[in-house]
Amino acid sequence: MKVKNLKTLHMTNPLGIDVNPYFSWMIESPEQNVMQTAYQIVVKHECGTAVWDTGIIQSDASSFIEYAGDPLVSRSRYEWTVKVWDNKGNAESASAGFETALLVKSDWKAKWAESALPSAERKVGFGNQPPATMFRKGFLLKGKVLNARLYATCHGIYRLTVNGERPDAREFAPENTVYEKYLCYQTYDVTAMLRQGENALGMYVGDGWYCGANTKPPIEDFKQLHAILFQLEVEYADGSTDTILSDEDVKTAYGPVLFSDIYNGEKYDANLEVEGWNKPGFDDTKWAKADIAGYGYQNLVAQLGQPVRPIITLAPTKIYTSPKGEKIVDFGQVIAGRIRMHVQAPKGTEVTLDLFEAPDKEGNYFNNVTLLDFSGKLGDQKDVYISSGDECDFEPMFTFHGFRYARITGVENLETKDFAAVVLSSEKDNAGTFESSNAMLNRLYENTRWSQRSNMLSIPTDCPQREKAGWTGDIEIYAPTALLNEDVTPFLSRWLTNLSCEQGENGAVPMIVPYVGVYPALGKSMDAACGNAEIQDICGIAGWSDAAVLVPYAMYQITGNEAILRQQYESMKRWCEYIIHTAKTQRGKNKNVPEEIDQYLWNTGFHFGEWLVPSRVKTGNSDMQKMIASALQESEYIAPIFGWQTISDMSEIACVLGKPEDEKYYAEIAAKMKDAIHKGVMDKDGKMPVDMMGAYVLPIYFDLVPEQLKQHFADRLVKMIEDNGGCLDTGFLATPYILDALSKINRRDIAYKLLYQDKCPSWLYEVKQGATTIWESWFAFAPDGTPLTMSLNHYAFGCVDDWMFRTITGINKTMPGFKHIEIKPEPDSSLSYAKRTFTSEYGDIVSNWERKNGGFILKVVVPCNTTATVIMPNGEKYEVGSGTYSYACSL
Numbered sequence: 001m002k003v004k005n006l007k008t009l010h011m012t013n014p015l016g017i018d019v020n021p022y023f024s025w026m027i028e029s030p031e032q033n034v035m036q037t038a039y040q041i042v043v044k045h046e047c048g049t050a051v052w053d054t055g056i057i058q059s060d061a062s063s064f065i066e067y068a069g070d071p072l073v074s075r076s077r078y079e080w081t082v083k084v085w086d087n088k089g090n091a092e093s094a095s096a097g098f099e100t101a102l103l104v105k106s107d108w109k110a111k112w113a114e115s116a117l118p119s120a121e122r123k124v125g126f127g128n129q130p131p132a133t134m135f136r137k138g139f140l141l142k143g144k145v146l147n148a149r150l151y152a153t154c155h156g157i158y159r160l161t162v163n164g165e166r167p168d169a170r171e172f173a174p175e176n177t178v179y180e181k182y183l184c185y186q187t188y189d190v191t192a193m194l195r196q197g198e199n200a201l202g203m204y205v206g207d208g209w210y211c212g213a214n215t216k217p218p219i220e221d222f223k224q225l226h227a228i229l230f231q232l233e234v235e236y237a238d239g240s241t242d243t244i245l246s247d248e249d250v251k252t253a254y255g256p257v258l259f260s261d262i263y264n265g266e267k268y269d270a271n272l273e274v275e276g277w278n279k280p281g282f283d284d285t286k287w288a289k290a291d292i293a294g295y296g297y298q299n300l301v302a303q304l305g306q307p308v309r310p311i312i313t314l315a316p317t318k319i320y321t322s323p324k325g326e327k328i329v330d331f332g333q334v335i336a337g338r339i340r341m342h343v344q345a346p347k348g349t350e351v352t353l354d355l356f357e358a359p360d361k362e363g364n365y366f367n368n369v370t371l372l373d374f375s376g377k378l379g380d381q382k383d384v385y386i387s388s389g390d391e392c393d394f395e396p397m398f399t400f401h402g403f404r405y406a407r408i409t410g411v412e413n414l415e416t417k418d419f420a421a422v423v424l425s426s427e428k429d430n431a432g433t434f435e436s437s438n439a440m441l442n443r444l445y446e447n448t449r450w451s452q453r454s455n456m457l458s459i460p461t462d463c464p465q466r467e468k469a470g471w472t473g474d475i476e477i478y479a480p481t482a483l484l485n486e487d488v489t490p491f492l493s494r495w496l497t498n499l500s501c502e503q504g505e506n507g508a509v510p511m512i513v514p515y516v517g518v519y520p521a522l523g524k525s526m527d528a529a530c531g532n533a534e535i536q537d538i539c540g541i542a543g544w545s546d547a548a549v550l551v552p553y554a555m556y557q558i559t560g561n562e563a564i565l566r567q568q569y570e571s572m573k574r575w576c577e578y579i580i581h582t583a584k585t586q587r588g589k590n591k592n593v594p595e596e597i598d599q600y601l602w603n604t605g606f607h608f609g610e611w612l613v614p615s616r617v618k619t620g621n622s623d624m625q626k627m628i629a630s631a632l633q634e635s636e637y638i639a640p641i642f643g644w645q646t647i648s649d650m651s652e653i654a655c656v657l658g659k660p661e662d663e664k665y666y667a668e669i670a671a672k673m674k675d676a677i678h679k680g681v682m683d684k685d686g687k688m689p690v691d692m693m694g695a696y697v698l699p700i701y702f703d704l705v706p707e708q709l710k711q712h713f714a715d716r717l718v719k720m721i722e723d724n725g726g727c728l729d730t731g732f733l734a735t736p737y738i739l740d741a742l743s744k745i746n747r748r749d750i751a752y753k754l755l756y757q758d759k760c761p762s763w764l765y766e767v768k769q770g771a772t773t774i775w776e777s778w779f780a781f782a783p784d785g786t787p788l789t790m791s792l793n794h795y796a797f798g799c800v801d802d803w804m805f806r807t808i809t810g811i812n813k814t815m816p817g818f819k820h821i822e823i824k825p826e827p828d829s830s831l832s833y834a835k836r837t838f839t840s841e842y843g844d845i846v847s848n849w850e851r852k853n854g855g856f857i858l859k860v861v862v863p864c865n866t867t868a869t870v871i872m873p874n875g876e877k878y879e880v881g882s883g884t885y886s887y888a889c890s891l
Ligand code: BGC
Pocket: 462, 463, 467, 471, 473, 474, 608, 611, 794
């Protein structure tokens, strides 16, 4: 038996943490039926003192074991060793480490150094920003360095260099967060980068989210100025120490980045490069001194979760000339990232890259990026490079785009070897694979994975080209799928803390987190555009704000993460109270519903409804009034049902955390809400307030249909799908459940038909149209290739992969974290094989089946420390422990 994959806070040996850690490990064994029987964790401070010894705990728990030892101290390395005993008489141990950052505010001595260079107010649009700022500080180190840590952050986004070198490949530090309350700082081990004598630290700061017109934080007296904070702590070989701080000795200057905007793009003039500016020996006497600003340290938080990095590089698949004569580079895949281009052009040559997701029908450049102000105007995704005459590899620094294609102007004779698309994403461990005999399904799966990569860049976003915003509803729908494909635990944990930061006094959660820039005003302009639709500050939205409860609960169910439930418990309670209070104090539109029922229906305020129900939004964003009108109608069933779902999940969460009073309280309210849905939303014949597919899907899926109406609901749903030509007609909030609802009414055959459907709207229609990601709207491309101005990269409808996981390869969790697994493939007859792997908390689960000579062969892998029930398509059942098994049956 081996103990492996030791993780602290779900990360490998994290450097610079400031929250109470939890520990996880996996065990691996060549034997079958291996269970952990006991564990012991010992945590030692770097000086050798044990700060926590659990003693031998008789338990099979191996994940999310929360530290409960002596208080941790700042800037210390800790080693933890876990010894594990199994039921086969083996005992093994393994060790890992973590390091704390600055745990108390008084650890900070550095001063905020702010640019005093002339700056301008940022406006939306390419070029409406000032240049990026180079900050530098030269310093002397008096001896050989034994150990050095740098803690750094900024207002903007920075690229760090120490003596001219980058310590790592991270991008966009300090991450996209609720800056006024939660500003990440990063910790770097820079020991090997320093030297005795002269050194230099450089931070090149671009606008990023903090200074961006679309994303600036709602801070009182907000100054859109680049500023940095760093603290370098050095330990010399002789035992003495030194601290180098950002302070009044920091110098600033503008350089080659003429302007940068995280949405619109960057302009770079290579003629303005300053040779050696971030290296020792550079004469910065002519540079401007930074101002010292009093921002303090209250909002500083050590970064949790891996940084954004380049994760894949793609070569162009072709370069072509469009009918309009444009030179277009095609990378073959829609991504989030940017282009690296090799340029050799005469001094002063201006090369422009206009990035876009798909060409028009004829193959010309096409812009699908609408601005967020309903003006109907289009936004840029553009980078410009001005050559110095020297050969160079240009890649913008402070922006990213959503694209597959780029129109290049300014240089001729483009060659594929000179271009690369650099895919950017928050780094995460892969957790899943899928393959089957159906190439279209395989591509659908790949499309889901690409949209996940593209929309997990610092925060979970809706799309990487238009809004880049932390839409709560999108991740609410998609979280279960995300968790099956990547280890998103640290990433979502950070975002959820930010969600708590954004919660209003009344518990309301906004529609996006961070709730920044243009969005607070958006509600008002939508209201004006749609004629008083009760849209105000767009907080407290059914299915969107419910992410406060539904995302942590999905995390718990898939990974067994109780720590996240504890972390978010107060926030979840406050959100539930918002729903309960709103339902109780505000009367719905239907005055025939008596008050004793109405008070349990969440049926007031603005909601997005299901959002993007195909039959209602064929023309996409261009018809906002129509979209909002539909949203308001759908809200009549969406809000009461999501209100009920959230409160009833909350009761289960309270049960998990051992809070029986809360459990009872929420269970009672949920029961009343369910009753109120029966009496105040459905009529006695089972008619829903709006006769839409989702209105039948949700009650079926959530077991909200009274016994006597079950047949009616089932019949109505089936009829609606038939009448719709065998296509779905559900939006964001009902699509995750439509295939399950069909399974529930014993019509898995129709579920498979929807999955295989390739007429619009359907998943495989997109694949047939050559999609390489999941689209925002099924109509993003007409069958003749005409594009709509809708995003081609929204993960929301990729949620179907969760159903594929649970049905095609039949991997189901019957206990949180897949501690007990049910493997029950329920394939349809057209597939001849399918294989899925999933790295659970305990190790890899595999379900791999094929049809052969009229039989069905299933191979499964069950990780150590779990048990499984394997059910074959003929109903044969096997109860097994860990190990690799193969079963066969005839069909
Ligand atoms: C976003 C979504 C979001 C929606 C809310 C759109 O503009 O791109 O994905 O959830 O608005 O209605």
